């Protein structure tokens with residue numbers, strides 16, 4: 510009886526651990542795999558050398574380092590703080606509508622993509 514209990518307990522611990530590990534793998538957002546494609550699709554056309562957004566604000570998103578540097582006036586991504594990161598603020602239209610991003614008549618960024626960016630920032634905006 511005592512042995513069975515131990516085996517059962519062990520099995521339960523294993524199940525819990527593997528579930529936990531599974532979640533962690535699923536939740537880790539990668540810059541190169543997840544974040545970059547979203548930027549390429551929605552932002553890069555204006556935010557690279559020669560683009561309108563880059564010319565106006567100095568904000569390039571071509572590389573990770575460019576992205577983290579932000580505009581001429583400071584960072585747009587604050588690691589660990591998606592709520593306070595201007596990049597997200599503008600995409601969610603929380604600032605003045607005239608500067609919501611992407612600019613002009615483009616479609617807004619899909620909600621699930623904004624969520625991905627948010628999670629990446631909250632996980633420390635790592636170069637992963």
Ligand code: HEC
Pocket residue numbers: 548551552553554555556561562563565566568580585595596599600607608610611612613615618
């Ligand atoms: C069609 C062009 C265009 C696209 C696409 C675009 N931007 Fe911009 N962006 C601009 C322009 C132009 C500015 C300069 C500010 C202004 O004039 O409104 C700017 C400025 C910014 C700024 C700086 C705002 C400030 O406070 O100075 C951020 C942050 C930004 N864009 C983020 C993004 C993000 C994130 C995306 C993709 C989701 C994006 N932009 C897509 C044109 C664009």
